[in-house]
Amino acid sequence: MGTRHLIAVQLDGQYRIAQYGQWDGNPSGQGATVLNFLGEWRRPEFEAKLRAASFLTEEEMEALSARIKREGLEIGWSERWPELSRDVGAEILEMVQHADAGIKLLDEIGFAANSLLCEWAYVIDLDAETLEVFKGLQKEPLPETERFFGFELKYPNEVFEGYYPIRMIASYPLDAPPTVEQMERDCYPS
Numbered sequence: 001m002g003t004r005h006l007i008a009v010q011l012d013g014q015y016r017i018a019q020y021g022q023w024d025g026n027p028s029g030q031g032a033t034v035l036n037f038l039g040e041w042r043r044p045e046f047e048a049k050l051r052a053a054s055f056l057t058e059e060e061m062e063a064l065s066a067r068i069k070r071e072g073l074e075i076g077w078s079e080r081w082p083e084l085s086r087d088v089g090a091e092i093l094e095m096v097q098h099a100d101a102g103i104k105l106l107d108e109i110g111f112a113a114n115s116l117l118c119e120w121a122y123v124i125d126l127d128a129e130t131l132e133v134f135k136g137l138q139k140e141p142l143p144e145t146e147r148f149f150g151f152e153l154k155y156p157n158e159v160f161e162g163y164y165p166i167r168m169i170a171s172y173p174l175d176a177p178p179t180v181e182q183m184e185r186d187c188y189p190s
Contacts (some may be wrong), residue, residue: 018109021089033090055107111153
């Protein structure tokens with residue numbers, strides 16, 4: 001199901017992963033994938049890979065786009081560079097864990113500003129030792145204490161008027177993550 005979301009990881013005061021995803025962003029979908037990853041990760045190795053990773057620059061993006069067009073890779077490019085695909089979702093965490101050092105990623109953290117389209121987000125904050133869950137469709141301004149306070153739409157238009165950035169609805173310590181069932185209860189209170 002098309003439920004757009006954001007998967008992010010912060011380390012050393014910087015976002016190291018900021019992956020837009022197109023499919024199944026709900027807690028029972030991508031949320032469960034994040035929790036599964038946290039249950040099996042090798043944190044020291046993951047942090048080393050994060051520190052070696054970088055976001056594609058605008059010039060690198062243009063060069064990659066030109067290469068895809070030049071080589072006729074418009075169809076099938078996501079199999080070659082799955083880490084850049086909207087289809088990968090929270091599996092980006094495993095990809096980084098198992099990648100060669102220096103993986104290049106997309107920086108899509110700005111998607112958090114668009115709570116009409118960004119329905120869910122999961123932020124692993126390695127500095128604060130938390131997993132945070134965010135929900136979209138926010139019609140009230142965020143307080144200054146919110147992570148995404150002050151984020152603005154890159155391409156504003158009247159369709160997005162009246163919506164604010166995504167809002168945190170749950171936070172869990174990394175050393176005691178919830179079950180999927182607990183996360184769902186917290187995200188869908190009765």
